[in-house]
Amino acid sequence: MFCSIKSAAQRRFVRSSLLSAGLVVVLAVAAAAAFRLGHLKGLLAYPVAVLPALPIVWVLIETGRYIAAEKDEFQRNLLVQCLLVGIGGTLATTTIWGYMQDFAHAPRLDLIWIYPIFWLFVGLSVPVVILRYR
């Protein structure tokens, strides 16, 4: 995953991630249309609202499965390090932004952005983590 796709576990992970990303877009557009154009209200609003979350949860599960299935312990170690940096960066961002929200009336951080922020930090950490082992 850090150089090229080598194992079956990696292939499966990349495939599910791409499929899931596509599904998120489709379901998010569908949900948005249902609310903005269809003016969806009442009990049906809740399950429709969370539809785009399902492929996101699927990716989280697939990430866990990949970590468990990856036989190359060094590759696994690299991914885990990136995920740890990702969560550290995300929690740092939400903590600082949270204080700025409460005390300095900074713009609201919508919860929906937390997950993409995590993957942004993971992505940023990849070259740093790899450089450690050159």
Place this chain on the structure above:
Amino acid sequence: MKNRLKVLRAERDWSQADLAQRLEVSRQSVNAIETGKFDPSLPLAFKLARLFGLRIEEIFEDERS
């Protein structure tokens, strides 16, 4: 990974806590290694081997062989 840690410990009359102290790890670590649920890293495996005066292969069973 299967291993002979429990036997080796018993021969020296060491509790898990005693072994943990000698290895500078926690008792839970010793238990997890002994029950085969956690594989030690190379440095820790070498530490174990040195402690018992044996080779790593004499303590840990290579499942493939």
Place this chain on the structure above:
Amino acid sequence: MEHEANSPAKRRFTDRFHIRVLLRLLALALPIWAIPQILPKLGTAGTAYLIASLLGFAGLGFIVTHGVYLVTAKDEFQRTVHIESILWSIGVTFTVTTFWGLLETFAHIPHLGALWICPMFVVFMGLAKRLVRLRYK
């Protein structure tokens, strides 16, 4: 009164102690000097952001402590358990934030402040740790 031998280790410790004391004095003195110079130029909004972000950095202590622990922990099993709990907590936390975020955006449920994310993560991590330990028993 007996004096301890002045060993190299003791000298190293004393030197490091003096360095730490100096650094602490600097950390105190610098803001005391800097704040009156910088604050008037910021304006009220800027000051508010600065103070809020300083509070935020203080809140980062938790993250830094964990990072240091993960890097320096000698017991690799405990570190493995800790990392597994973090990974499980990542999964659960982001599931919750994604569901809540979507319900916030589309179904207009009350907003969850960003400050709650870290405590939520810590709670899930604590719960995960119990379950992970059980797995290794």
